[in-house]
Amino acid sequence: MTTTTDRRDGAAPPRVRRRRGVQRWHVTAALAALVLAAAASLFVGVGDLTPADVLDLDEAQARVLWASRVPRLLAILLAGSAMAVAGLVMMHLTRNRFVSPQTAGTTEWVGLGIVVATLWAGGTSVFGKMVVGVVFALVGTALFVWLLQRLVLTDVVVVPLVGILLGGVVSAATTFLAYRHDLLQTVDVWMNGDFSGVLAGRYELLWLVLAATVVAYLWADRFSVAGMGEGFAVNLGLPYTRVVMLGLAIASVVTAVVVVSVGSIPFLGLVVPNLVTLAMGDNLRRVLPVTALTGAAFVLVCDVLARTIRHPYEVPVGMVGGVVGGVLFVWLLLRARRRVA
Template sequence: MEIRLKAAYFWQWKRISIIVLFLILLTASLMIGSSASVSFNALFNKDLTAWSVLWHSRIPRTAAIILSAAGLSVAGLIMQAISRNKFMSPSTSGTTDAAAFGLLLSYIFLNQQPGIVQTLFAFVFAFFSTLIFTSVINRLKIREVVYIPLIGMMYGGLISALTTAVAYRFDVMQMMTAINLGSFARIGDFSTVYIVILPLVFAITYSTRFSIIGMGEDFSKNLGLNYNRVVFVGLVIIALISAATFVAVGPLPFVGLIIPNMATSFYGDNMKKSIIDLMFFGADFVLVCDVLSRLVIHPFEMSVSLTISIIGGIIFMIYLIRGLRGAKKIKTAN
């Protein structure tokens, strides 16, 4: 009984800590920027310019950061459950690259269409690309956990090469270069990112089922779960989140890869119990990277994808080395 109380207390302490950190970073994100007109003093004195900048620029941007980070973190966790591989994510399975290809085609053939149309194109390509990749991987029966993301990155590289070739052919390479720089400093609205709310609700609803399918197809079916249906719902969630975030802010590398690994090391594999904390964890990580991007060359701003790539790349290498060492230990024991 005492052990359970200590475990519950420790769990609550971790949750409170991550929420407090989130609130601090949220405040920093709203206050830091190129405009010096926004300050606590100006807001308390009802300065119209400060409130206008806050309402029309800072709040939509921060909301986009939170939703993008939470969405990609959840998408990565679901993909890792479906594939039963901790190195899988939308960025290491070709999903993000397919979303970029769909966005490119919508721009070429439909020109300037609303973000919802672009998201639809990106979603269709991301979904079918992920479906093809997961089907092929399941048939190959690869045991080495490191090989699957490597195959996924090669698959994504092929799609990316095709995207580049088509962009050159239709003379829209400049547009694609701008899109491929993930940034929250774009001029325009972030309305498409609010689509992420719907798949997040479904992810929370299906969280227990996703945890079960992470234990394998046979185990899931023995518990009476419709394995194929849950996988289908998971792929739809992954594709929709990847498409909506890519159209709104561009690629955010490593978020869907390292955040689920970091969160599960803190909270375990019970998705129902940890999915909300995972969202806060992802939001904290991207908010930190975004604040750093704004401070490094202030009042100018670096691309947030560059900051995420540097920090996320280091963390990914650590997890990769740990995974290889763990695999060697298992082989030695056998």
């Protein structure tokens, strides 16, 4: 038993010390995976570039490094960390571990927005498509939350199924419009996660998601309180509706920017927040930075695998992420059902 003197001296109970040790181990593991995968990302590819070459780059190697490899690495870090944080915020606001931009239909609404923007103004810029995608994502996410508030759901697994069904309907509408106007290949290019086309000058919109991630961190305590329910938040004087709308706006902006820039990466915003919170608890401010690091590491590892599976050819990173994330998603579902049972 911990004595009063021990507590005054700052000593923690053994269980707390063990938990803190586990948390530090997870942070260290995420950082190590991130650093190793980042190093591999810079030197894996068709272009001949090794760590030794960095000390004496010729013109061609410098072009490969600064015009392709470094922008690609930055795009992966920004997209992976931001999508993981967006999933974490949605999970807290809806009080359901299986809600994310992918399972709430947000990604499919962005795809519909891209098709509408292409049909409405085919010559619009990527930024214009992003704005339309953000608007559609906001509407779709708000519709999903509205449905949750009016449905009586007794099983935690049913909630993401509602989002998946809603996303399926939206995806069907997108496919219909694309088929009627010969845009199926365009939709496939926009929606399939792939970093092979990332070059200097073609990824800078992703810096917007860094700003959204910073806002999410600054408002983390408010999101935590809002996640405890409207009645609890209002009693504490929190503007519940405003906080929820800001959280949904962050998730929508991040999803739209990432999909427009590099495509959709399945299950990223779902499995990463769940794995981190299972290891570190539900304190949003504490787990948010680790979630961002783990999301970036997850995408980096998937990207390196995508470039090495059929080298010198490249598999879309969305395909690799879908396989890995799908397996983890099934494991999380089975784990949740066992705990309920």
